[in-house]
Amino acid sequence: MTASIPKVLLVCNNRTRDQYFTPSDLERLSAFATWEWLRLEGGNAFGPNEDLAAIRQLTRKIGDVEGVVVCHGSPTVSADMMDRAPNLKVVGELEGDRFAYRIDVEAAWQRGIRTVDTTNGSSYPVAEWALAMILVSLRNAGGYFRRIIAGDTSRPPESDFGYIHGELTGKRVGLIGCGHIGRLLIKFLRPFEVDIQVYDPYLSSEMPDALGFVKTSLEKILSESDVI
Template sequence: MRAEYIGVGDLARLGDFASFDWLESDLESEWHRPPPYDAHAEAALAEFALGLDALIVCHGSPRITGSLLSMTPRLRLVGELEGDRLARRIDVAACSARGVVAVDTTQGSSYPVSEWALALMMIGLRDAGALYRRIINHEDVPSGDTRPDLPFYRRGELEGKTVSMLGCGHIGRRLIEYLRPFKTPILVHDPYIPIETADAIGFELVGWEAAFALADVVVCLLPLTPATRHRIGRAEFDLIRPDCVFVNVSRGAVVDSDALIERCRKGDISVCLDVFDPDTIPIDSEIRDLPNVFISPHIAGNTRASRTRFFELMVDEIDRLRKGYEPRFQLSDRTLANRAGDPPPPRG
């Protein structure tokens, strides 16, 4: 695990301004739930962290709880390398109550995910998945076809298309940067974003239904929470207009798979998925056979560079704290509300 996450250069960079040590921990760990409570593991971690200013945790670590923090009064920062951006391994409220900064740098994978989202948008607009299916099935596919009834000819270029994002965290904001050269109007539905962020970054905040009805491309970036499971269903797919492209690079279970398949059967939209529900698509699932669906097997965030970037960004955060700066990737009340599926704090 250490070799996967820790770049030698970043470790040396940390050593330039801090001393550090390691503690091995192998608790059962899954991205979608907190690790199980283990009193022995918590006591061992508390003893290890007693004289530390910062503590970085990842896969296998016990949860950072109020009890543990009470035993480590010197701690100023707790960082998470593998929290799926929702910090299930850190009690953020307990950190806040004790003045400990909680930081999550797993958004380091937002770089490749946003790149792949951009690629899927283009694949969908050009109907590339359907064309590739025909080619590998040895069908006659004319070269340079310009018949006006062809989906790729009608949908055309990304330039100037209206792009709607469902959720706009780190992936969405990076995707907005990638979209700037294409001059795409950008709509965002995300009740957890402060209203001033729209002006600062350059997008329009819209309601839930408008996010589907007004776009040429809809990109799903919703985290999976109790409030978002199967949040996108028949009503939402009925709002999507013909020739729209629907992209999902977040979690498969935020979409009702039956409703998605039903909409895809009409053949008038293009769907590009990096995720599906269930996450490993059953061999006999109809989604595999629909010609207007392009699928990748949940690979958007999986690059060697993204794994070491988690620690690279964490070293940056510790350095900022050392210099008296505010860390950039702090977990907040909005993070907690989003994770729980609770209503967001008031905008303003």
Template sequence: MTPPTSRPVVGIALSGRIREDYLGAADLERLGRLAEVRVEEFEVPSGWGPVEADEDSRRRLAGFAAGCDLLVVCHGSPPVDEDVLAAAPRLRFVGELEGDRFAGRIDVEAAREHDVVAVDTTHSSSWPVAEWALALALLGLRQHGLFRRVMADEELRKDRDEVPPVRELSGRPVGMIGFGHIGWRLRELLRPFGGPVLVHDPFAPRELADALDVDFAPLERVMGCDVVVCLVPATPSTEGMIGADELERLQPGAVFVNVSRGAVVDTDALVRRAARGDAWFGLDVHDPEPVPVGAPLRHLPNVLLSPHIAGVTEEARPRFFTVMVDEIERFLTGREPRAQLTDAVMAGRGRPG
């Protein structure tokens, strides 16, 4: 991982819409002080998995990358594969702004073989996701759904004795399923509440326990916390990992929050558990998505639904590029980027390194 010795060239490949929304003027100016910046627009359709591009777009990206020392890609760009890397002998750094959690746009193994460090700043949306996870937990403890009904029903408003007491988060144990960037930020937000934090994540370094003051525990122990927050990515090994047995471990009065992916939780088991009415559910992600019009979850008073918007904020969009410029600056000044796609990171995402 050796940075170039002369003034480097940073290429940025992305769609016109992403260029307008993500590349802030201040960060472009900051990057321009570090390197020559070239931007090339592509319009390859992409989502959150492997990217398929036509041959013309692939050739054009290879030609563009050939003149670069560092390459940044995002939605709209073709994949950075063996052909692109082979055509760009100067390349030493390739970064994905958003969307490469599962190496859909960067061939990480090929990058390693070409001595190219691969970086992914998709975690830049972890700030708002952690905030919304905390908000859903607080709304659950305060029984937001019930009081929404009370406010709409005059008879319920008259009889306050029928309204059960609400609870505080302070001092309560919180469990996290998955402990990556979102979990780390959520842990910081939870500090003022003073409760213990239990974590289930077989891939997280155990040194984080002391560093962030958490305890690692089996999934069944974490499911017994007063508040349980699901943060794991959707991989073949996590699909349906929260099923009937796991949901049965929720205590009466517990709050279950999911801001990761809907497929991690068995939807039928979730509906059955929520229908019992003795626990509260805050769900930002769903399976299927969007939630069908007639789905039972839409009508349960102890369920709060949001349409997969935890990470979609005005501040999050430009932050992807801000964090990427930070990473480029680290690389060009002889430091290691923090968001590298290492073997450990890739293993946690269900992909080989």
């Protein structure tokens, strides 16, 4: 007896499909499932598509699928839609940890439907960019770049603090919040031998020792840090 091939519904706008679904990704998906793209325009990065026509289209399409992938343009996959999809096993969100905007997570859990997102996926580039901005800002590299573009290639004066004292090594860095991005930034900062202090009221008691930082108050972060 041949096993049935799962059916997956991709629900997003045209820009999201072009940005996130590469030909190689769709080829990998086609290797184990049949898929269909439901193009819907509307909503925004932080909210679902609330257009009634779009909701009706998704409700009609979801009935015979095993998996749904949503992103910008998709309405919320609601409890009513899940009840109309007896074969639905998983609903995924492409845009970071915002899946609660487009998936009724509680309804999915109650029905044994798995929910997944890409929370960690965007943490790496954001943490790398944060480190880059720290280095650029300490050295005032943006100002030097603008001077060079304007034709001034002279050496900065000795009084320029960023030019003389702009190294990151040995500085005190204060983080406000220590989620996925903050923890990655701590990892990236270690080679610079910085003193890291963190304010986050939701941290577990074990995390400071595990990651090598000091948990402190917001007031101390603001008053004692070289970099925030």
